[in-house]
Amino acid sequence: MAHGGGGKLMHQLIGKMFLPAFRNSLSEAQHDASVFEIGGQRLALTTDSFVVRPLFFPGGDLGSLAVHGTVNDLAMAGARPLYLSAAFIIEEGLPMDTLWRLVSSMQQAASKAGVQIITGDTKVVDKGKGDGVFINTAGVGIINHSLKILPQSIRPGDAILVNGDLGRHGMAIMAVREGLEFESTIESDSAPVAGAVMALLEAGINVHCLRDLTRGGLTSVLNEIAEAAGLTLQVDERLIPVREDVRAACEILGLDPFHVACEGRFAIFVPEVEVERALSVLRANTEGTTPCRIGTVTDQAVPKVLLKNMIGAQRILDMAIGEQLPRIC
Amino acid sequence: MAHGGGGKLMHQLIGKMFLPAFRNSLSEAQHDASVFEIGGQRLALTTDSFVVRPLFFPGGDLGSLAVHGTVNDLAMAGARPLYLSAAFIIEEGLPMDTLWRLVSSMQQAASKAGVQIITGDTKVVDKGKGDGVFINTAGVGIINHSLKILPQSIRPGDAILVNGDLGRHGMAIMAVREGLEFESTIESDSAPVAGAVMALLEAGINVHCLRDLTRGGLTSVLNEIAEAAGLTLQVDERLIPVREDVRAACEILGLDPFHVACEGRFAIFVPEVEVERALSVLRANTEGTTPCRIGTVTDQAVPKVLLKNMIGAQRILDMAIGEQLPRIC
Numbered sequence: 001m002a003h004g005g006g007g008k009l010m011h012q013l014i015g016k017m018f019l020p021a022f023r024n025s026l027s028e029a030q031h032d033a034s035v036f037e038i039g040g041q042r043l044a045l046t047t048d049s050f051v052v053r054p055l056f057f058p059g060g061d062l063g064s065l066a067v068h069g070t071v072n073d074l075a076m077a078g079a080r081p082l083y084l085s086a087a088f089i090i091e092e093g094l095p096m097d098t099l100w101r102l103v104s105s106m107q108q109a110a111s112k113a114g115v116q117i118i119t120g121d122t123k124v125v126d127k128g129k130g131d132g133v134f135i136n137t138a139g140v141g142i143i144n145h146s147l148k149i150l151p152q153s154i155r156p157g158d159a160i161l162v163n164g165d166l167g168r169h170g171m172a173i174m175a176v177r178e179g180l181e182f183e184s185t186i187e188s189d190s191a192p193v194a195g196a197v198m199a200l201l202e203a204g205i206n207v208h209c210l211r212d213l214t215r216g217g218l219t220s221v222l223n224e225i226a227e228a229a230g231l232t233l234q235v236d237e238r239l240i241p242v243r244e245d246v247r248a249a250c251e252i253l254g255l256d257p258f259h260v261a262c263e264g265r266f267a268i269f270v271p272e273v274e275v276e277r278a279l280s281v282l283r284a285n286t287e288g289t290t291p292c293r294i295g296t297v298t299d300q301a302v303p304k305v306l307l308k309n310m311i312g313a314q315r316i317l318d319m320a321i322g323e324q325l326p327r328i329c
Numbered sequence: 330m331a332h333g334g335g336g337k338l339m340h341q342l343i344g345k346m347f348l349p350a351f352r353n354s355l356s357e358a359q360h361d362a363s364v365f366e367i368g369g370q371r372l373a374l375t376t377d378s379f380v381v382r383p384l385f386f387p388g389g390d391l392g393s394l395a396v397h398g399t400v401n402d403l404a405m406a407g408a409r410p411l412y413l414s415a416a417f418i419i420e421e422g423l424p425m426d427t428l429w430r431l432v433s434s435m436q437q438a439a440s441k442a443g444v445q446i447i448t449g450d451t452k453v454v455d456k457g458k459g460d461g462v463f464i465n466t467a468g469v470g471i472i473n474h475s476l477k478i479l480p481q482s483i484r485p486g487d488a489i490l491v492n493g494d495l496g497r498h499g500m501a502i503m504a505v506r507e508g509l510e511f512e513s514t515i516e517s518d519s520a521p522v523a524g525a526v527m528a529l530l531e532a533g534i535n536v537h538c539l540r541d542l543t544r545g546g547l548t549s550v551l552n553e554i555a556e557a558a559g560l561t562l563q564v565d566e567r568l569i570p571v572r573e574d575v576r577a578a579c580e581i582l583g584l585d586p587f588h589v590a591c592e593g594r595f596a597i598f599v600p601e602v603e604v605e606r607a608l609s610v611l612r613a614n615t616e617g618t619t620p621c622r623i624g625t626v627t628d629q630a631v632p633k634v635l636l637k638n639m640i641g642a643q644r645i646l647d648m649a650i651g652e653q654l655p656r657i658c
Contacts, residue, residue: 013451017425021432022415022439022446034447036412038471039370047414047467051452083365085376085467086351089418096346103350110351117351118363121377121465122342125656129460134452138376138414138467142367327454 032212033077035143042143044079046070049136051327055098058172059187060263062135063105068192068263069214069329070139071113075194076210076266078149078201079141084110086137087121091130099133106135113192115139145201151228153208156299159275160233161268163196163282164189164289165241166218170260170328171249178253182245189289191264196285200268203281209269214329216320217259221267222305223319229303235295235317236308258307259320261328269297361541362406364472371472373408375399378465380656384427387501388516389592391464392434397521397592398543398658399468400442404523405539405595407478407530408470413439415466416450420459428462435464442521444468474530480557482537485628488604489562490597492525492611493518493618494570495547499589499657500578507582515574518618520593525614529597532610538598542591543658545649549588550596551634552648558632564624564646565637587636588649590657598626 033046050066060068067084074081086106090099110117147153168189175186193212200207209229211221218240226233242250242257250257270278275293282291307317362375379395389397396413403410415435419428439446476482497518504515522541529536538558540550547569555562571579571586579586599607604622611620636646 017429017432018449018451021436022449034412034414036447036469038372038411039368041368041370043367043469045412045414045467045469046448047416047465048450049416049418049452049465051418051454082367083363083374085363085374087376087378087465087467089378089380089463100346103346107350118365119375120347120351122347123378123380123463123656125380125460125463128457131454131458134418134454134463136376136378136416136450136465136467138374138416138465140365140372140374140469327452 032073033079035077044074044077044141044143045138046073047136047138048073049134050329051134052173052329053131053327054176055102055132057176057188058185060190061102061105062133063102064109065190065263065329066135066137067106067109067113068190070137071115071192071194072212072266074139074141075197076212077143078145078147078197078207078210079143080198081113081115081139081141081194084115084117084137084139085119086117086135089130089134090122090124091132092124092127094132102133113194147207149207149210151209151225154225154229154231154269154297155208156231156297157272158208158269158297159272159293160235160295160297161270161278161282161291161293162265163193163268163286163291164265165243166213166262166265167242167246167250167257167260169263170325171246173328174253174325175249180249180252182249184245186245186249189262189264193264193266196282199281199285200278203277205274205278205281206271207268210266212266213262215261217261219258219317220319222317226303226305232298232300232304232306233295234298234306234308237310239292239294241290241292258317260325263329361402362408364406373403373406373470373472374467375402376465376467377402378463379658380463381502381658382460382656383505384431384461386505386517387514389519390431390434391462392431393438394519394592394658395464395466396435396438396442397519399466400444400521400523401541401595403468403470404526405541406472407474407476407526407536407539408472409527410442410444410468410470410523413444413446413466413468414448415446415464418459418463419451419453420461421453421456423461431462442523476536478536478539480538480554483554483558483560483598483626484537484600485560485626486601487537487598487626488601488622489564489624489626490599490607490611490620490622491594492522492597492615492620493594494572495542495591495594496571496575496579496586496589498592499546499654500575502657503582503654504578509578509581511574511578513574515578518591518593522593522595525611528610528614529607532606534603534607534610535600536597539595541595544590546588546590548646549648551646555632555634561627561629561633561635562624563627563635563637566639568621568623570619570621587646590654592658
């Protein structure tokens with residue numbers, strides 16, 4: 001299980017098995033989506049399987065999540081999402097009504113995100129050989145700018161922004177699983193962020209890197225990027241937005257909110273001079289939360305992620321070893 | 330289970346749920362791959378999940394099958410397969426060695442088929458919530474011709490060809506599952522057919538429709554095409570190639586070889602005048618079996634598939650209702 005949690009073990013599995021096997025110039029970039037060129041046009045391809053339980057949770061469901069996840073992965077490559085595929089692995093005995101609700105939710109999410117689901121597949125496996133339903137989506141997007149949105153484009157002095165408060169998706173799921181009740185229900189942050197990304201690009205912001213804060217949360221993402229860029233990322237705990245109810249739920253379950261997956265949040269790396277303009281574009285294209293700056297890129301001998309905590313002390317923010325939250329997406 | 334077998338129930342599930350929900354001009358064509366246009370260039374997108382058991386079988390494995398399936402689906406739209414994604418849903422406890430063998434096999438199959446696996450995803454589910462491993466592949470291909478390769482392009486008088494003998498893949502799997510032993514092992518026909526399709530197109534053959542004979546076998550494919558084209562397809566049992574060992578295995582298990590899935594076989598619809606040239610191109614690009622003609626398209630009041638049997642009598646070849654062979658691909 002630990003190999004799927006987005007932490008160090010998954011990182012090793014991908015690094016030691018998949019990358020060497022499928023080694024080619026395109027997959028070496030290790031990004032959420034791969035970029036390729038056809039007839040002089042840059043396109044992006046990405047895929048994700050969604051195995052989250054429960055199928056329906058406050059703020060979303062497996063169907064909308066499967067659309068948001070792939071739309072967002074394309075956006076993280078700076079691509080405008082266009083076409084999606086949808087493949088269902090259904091466990092024998094899944095009520096037709098459940099499938100119908102998920103399919104309807106996917107269609108609504110696709111429509112809202114401005115993408116079309118154009119091809120699909122259905123497989124049915126024996127009872128006990130699946131878990132209700134798994135959904136895979138793959139997506140194709142078009143890249144209409146000349147930026148190289150990659151960890152390798154990050155420079156010392158770049159600002160690190162996030163588009164909103166962290167951890168709502170993971171804690172919405174965990175609260176249901178653990179039967180936690182709060183005064184208000186924590187709703188997942190699952191949402192498409194391609195609109196905000198397209199707005200940044202259309203405003204001509206010099207975006208260096210984008211990454212959505214999914215499996216492994218902020219901590220994994222920052223560590224992966226620090227390693228890929230060969231730079232140190234310094235973030236300030238006091239600047240990282242986490243809602244009080246999410247923080248409380250994390251405390252009860254002994255979880256670190258910086259490790260918890262989001263599905264509608266992403267990190268943005270831009271040069272210092274672009275910060276104000278980027279934040280203003282993000283704020284104009286974000287609902288229900290407030291984009292902000294959380295840190296700065298620096299150059300140090302050994303690339304790492306440094307966290308300045310509440311009392312001002314600095315510590316290394318290391319990747320989680322195994323799974324902290326399995327099957328959250 | 331029956332809804333996944335490629336027969337009438339699956340046909341209804343797709344027709345009644347997925348098509349209405351995802352209705353758009355692109356998905357209405359109901360083909361193995363969907364065709365779209367970006368910057369004046371026609372491209373194809375397809376997806377397939379592979380859940381076959383056992384993971385390793387004579388002539389192939391889940392990994393190579395996952396590559397062949399998607400490569401072939403792109404080829405059936407007349408697209409040259411270029412880029413694939415690969416997504417793994419791994420059940421907790423799968424031996425790393427098993428995963429490694431599958432990944433290596435995928436890479437070999439991709440290399441042989443001339444495609445690159447450029448992006449991927451890994452999810453791990455709890456023991457008992459999966460079945461070893463499921464693999465999803467999606468693929469993008471490029472269309473470099475102006476033909477409309479669709480059931481709707483078929484005309485009365487067209488010849489129906491197949492690129493080789495039927496049923497080997499399904500019976501290779503069933504023989505392992507049922508513990509059948511024959512003098513020689515039946516090996517799966519799993520193979521990429523994109524090379525043969527590209528050769529047909531490069532030779533300028535006026536191809537009207539292509540369809541691979543996977544789930545539901547020849548019978549389902551012919552019925553789907555007859556319905557979509559609004560025409561009757563007449564095939565002659567004496568012309569349909571089925572090897573003796575496959576026929577014997579089918580008889581033992583009470584199966585109809587025309588319902589059994591292949592993974593390296595496809596049907597080709599071409600005008601009568603193109604038959605000889607098409608067969609000669611196919612033969613030059615096919616290994617280990619012999620392409621041939623099996624029937625003709627005719628125009629009748631009610632579209633259907635007619636089979637002339639061994640003694641010359643004609644009967645309707647109807648789609649199987651449920652699953653004849655579950656989890657064969």
